Amino acid sequence: MKLKYIIPLLAFFAMAFLLAKGLTLNPKAIPSTRIDKAAPDFTLPVLSSETDQFNPSELKGKRWILNVWASWCVSCRDEHPVLNDIARAGLAPIVGLNYKDKDDEAAQWLKERGDPYYKSVVDQDGRVGIDWGVIAVPETFIIDEEGKVIYKHTGPITRELVNAEMLPLLTASTNTAPNN
Amino acid sequence: MMRKTLLLTALIVALVGSNQYGYAVIEAVEFETKQQEKRYKTLIDQLRCLVCQNQNLAGSDAPLAKDLRDITADMIKQGDSDATIKAFMRDRYGDFVLYEPPFNWSTAFLWLGPFVLLILVSIGLILNIKRRQEDDLFRPTQATDDAERIKVRNLLRDTPSIGINNELSSNETNSDNT
Numbered sequence: 001m002k003l004k005y006i007i008p009l010l011a012f013f014a015m016a017f018l019l020a021k022g023l024t025l026n027p028k029a030i031p032s033t034r035i036d037k038a039a040p041d042f043t044l045p046v047l048s049s050e051t052d053q054f055n056p057s058e059l060k061g062k063r064w065i066l067n068v069w070a071s072w073c074v075s076c077r078d079e080h081p082v083l084n085d086i087a088r089a090g091l092a093p094i095v096g097l098n099y100k101d102k103d104d105e106a107a108q109w110l111k112e113r114g115d116p117y118y119k120s121v122v123d124q125d126g127r128v129g130i131d132w133g134v135i136a137v138p139e140t141f142i143i144d145e146e147g148k149v150i151y152k153h154t155g156p157i158t159r160e161l162v163n164a165e166m167l168p169l170l171t172a173s174t175n176t177a178p179n180n
Numbered sequence: 181m182m183r184k185t186l187l188l189t190a191l192i193v194a195l196v197g198s199n200q201y202g203y204a205v206i207e208a209v210e211f212e213t214k215q216q217e218k219r220y221k222t223l224i225d226q227l228r229c230l231v232c233q234n235q236n237l238a239g240s241d242a243p244l245a246k247d248l249r250d251i252t253a254d255m256i257k258q259g260d261s262d263a264t265i266k267a268f269m270r271d272r273y274g275d276f277v278l279y280e281p282p283f284n285w286s287t288a289f290l291w292l293g294p295f296v297l298l299i300l301v302s303i304g305l306i307l308n309i310k311r312r313q314e315d316d317l318f319r320p321t322q323a324t325d326d327a328e329r330i331k332v333r334n335l336l337r338d339t340p341s342i343g344i345n346n347e348l349s350s351n352e353t354n355s356d357n358t
Binding site for chain 1: 230231233243244247248251270271272273274276
């Protein structure tokens with residue numbers, strides 16, 4: 001008999017718990033469909049170069065980072081120093097996917113803020129971005145030695161994030177690299 | 181009063197105005213057949229804009245939504261089926277890109293939850309009604325013989341929370357007198 005009166009209360013708490021949990025989730029973080037799958041192939045011209053082109057097969061056998069960026073992207077300003085740090089530490093080659101940008105403005109950006117990229121490729125119409133499932137710039141992927149996507153982060157990366165999530169994946173590469 | 185009416189009119193005009201603007205963002209796409217155009221309109225209604233999340237491709241002016249509309253139109257013109265186009269979107273953006281999520285393990289609760297809830301509530305309701313029907317207190321008039329009637333009367337008298345108790349006992353004393 002007593003239990004009958006407790007049930008609505010329990011139901012209320014269960015509901016409140018679920019709703020509270022929902023508030024802590026990030027609705028923008030849509031899980032990537034590319035994780036654990038082969039990285040989408042592309043061949044794109046390299047920024048500020050007349051003839052040079054980049055294809056992911058160029059970095060096969062290495063663990064590398066793909067960073068989607070644009071000079072019009074405000075939060076890219078926040079993560080740029082972090083990318084510079086990664087490049088300076090030589091953690092992994094960073095390929096920049098310059099998403100729907102103007103070439104001269106992109107080049108100017110790199111001149112002003114430093115160029116952390118191994119190569120920056122030009123995705124003028126954004127179709128390669130769509131292949132990678134890019135929703136909002138910036139986004140950062142880690143690709144392993146076999147060309148498989150193993151990590152994706154939506155939004156600007158921070159030093160804390162690099163230390164907590166990306167560094168373990170990147171340093172694992174030095175251990176596994178001799179196997180290839 | 182006058183002011184209120186004016187405010188309301190302004191609000192309605194603003195709402196209607198913004199609505200018109202909201203639909204004006206879609207660019208016109210030329211198709212060879214009416215059927216292709218119909219498929220295009222249905223598809224961009226069913227696909228979600230990933231940037232704004234609570235809008236479909238048809239209603240969004242985000243650049244990515246425009247790109248995805250273009251791809252949809254191009255694929256239709258190339259002769260791709262609706263299933264192929266949806267598979268293209270799902271490969272890149274996951275189930276989230278579909279406004280109607282497909283049935284799988286992660287969406288099972290979403291699809292079945294309401295029915296499970298309905299069944300649980302129905303069972304509870306049926307049990308409750310059964311219990312009430314089996315309870316003598318709730319059907320004293322259905323008692324057929326005197327023995328049962330006396331039983332019911334005694335039960336009612338012993339239940340202080342029932343208001344008709346006093347009335348019943350006074351009737352009883354009346355009948356005893358006669």
